[in-house]
Amino acid sequence: MSVKTFTLVIPNDINGLAQNEEYCLLVCDNRYRKIRLHDYHEIYQIPGLYEYLFYDLLECKSPEVVTQALIEQVKQSQASSDLIVLELGAGNGIVAEALTNNGVETIVGIDIIEEAAQAALRDRSHVYQDYLVEDLTNLSSEAREKLKATPFNCLISVAALGFGDIPPLAFASAFNYVNDEGWVAFNIKSDFLTDREPSGFSQLIHRMENAGILDVHVKQAYQHRLALDGRSLQYVSIVGTKQTSIPQSMFEELS
Ligand SMILES: C[S@@+](CC[C@H](N)C(=O)[O-])C[C@H]1O[C@@H](n2cnc3c(N)ncnc32)[C@H](O)[C@@H]1O
Incomplete structure (x- = not known):
């Protein structure tokens, strides 16, 4: 204890x-x-x-909500292959621990700060096969090689998109390291999916759906956590499958 x-x-x-x-x-x-x-x-x-x-x-529920939504979809699909997961904005490993508890054995974490990698090693050393401290908008050549060499069939990102954290370009870059037909699971603040939202996520996700790049299977609105003053913070959990990579032209628009 x-x-x-x-x-x-x-x-x-x-x-x-x-x-x-x-x-x-x-x-x-x-x-x-x-x-x-x-x-x-x-x-x-x-x-x-x-x-x-x-x-x-603050009663955060997101690791549980997003991992359960993912695991349920995987079970329903009866896809036999084990998940090989790229976790974006991995922090100290809470999401990876939830995945591990559901039988997932191969998870590579990526986070932009060294303190996250150190905390993951300190708190949950068993959950990651590898953990990269990298900026996905400016990857080292070593990280690029490692990511290319791993046949990821799942990308997960929890409580990490928007708010000056992970920008659309980094999410798009991670997405392209997952194989076609791979699973994609993430959550995002509900407000960030509205039309006039400035982070760029709303536009990116809608374009990915409309262009047949991401096939969304389930979207679920839920309470991510409480704010310090007790307000309810509403997020959406999204699980889908990658159909094809994001084309270079879309990257240029995100840069
Ligand atoms: C709220 S924490 C979530 C951590 C973990 N996913 C969880 O649910 O416990 C957000 C994480 O995103 C990471 N992050 C922020 N910007 C990032 C970026 N551009 N690339 C990768 N990770 C980033 C932060 O360092 C932090 O560890």
């Missing part, structure tokens, strides 16, 4: 803050340190803080 080694204070002035502005105060040596909930490089360095904040306090 892990022991909580930190003390957190939720400030009074958090009402109505945007999701990427939410913060809490960590008590350290009798002083308060402000930590934004999206300061993952700081959060991962404190064992148990990510889990306490997002899962215990």
